[in-house]
Amino acid sequence: MEKKLKQHPSNCIKVVLFGPESTGKSTLAAQLAEYYDTVFVPEYSRIYAESQLLSNKLLTKNDVLPIAEGQMRLENEQATKANKVLICDTDLLETKVYSEAYYNGVCDPLLEKYALENSYALYFLTYIDMPWVADNLRDKPDERIAMFEAFENALKINNKPYVLLKGSMKERFKMAIDHIDKLLKIKA
DSSP states (O other), X not given: OHHHHSOOOOSSEEEEEESSSSSSHHHHHXXXXXXXXXXXXXXXXXXXXXXXXXXXXXOOGXXXXXXXXXHHHHHHHHHTTOBSEEEESOOHHHHHHHHHHHTTTOOOHHHHHHHHHSOOSEEEEEOSOSOOOOOSSOOOGGGHHHHHHHXXXXXXXXXXXXXXXXXXXXXXXXXXXXXXHXXXXXXX
């Protein structure tokens, strides 16, 4: 089980789009991957939850570790295909935040361990100034502030490097590019 949550070594710079639902993370991940001619890691929890819905099953705390394992499998696979930078549409720290939000503060200790051990060059914390868009999975339109605070606190408490992305998608895209370009120059 532990191997499934461990990040494989990689030479690429890894950045994470991090934050509450409906804040433009997936759209921005795809845009950044296209801009840098690289790949991005999709949000496995969405893939998993949609498959559960098709089977008329609700997610439970027993689904958290399989979601985390799927996320790391995708990340490790995509890291081998990345062109200098890997854009992650989420990570295990985000899974940890959601686990605690949905399951009364509970997070599996194994998930917590790897959520804190796995390493990324930078987190892009997406603010809630974008309109909330309903879909078949999003369910916290009235808790956006509390969820944003939970995400920001997770970054602060765990000393993760982050930049707050606010404004339009165009503004967020430009800010993210500026920061990724700086990371690429440092690595060069």
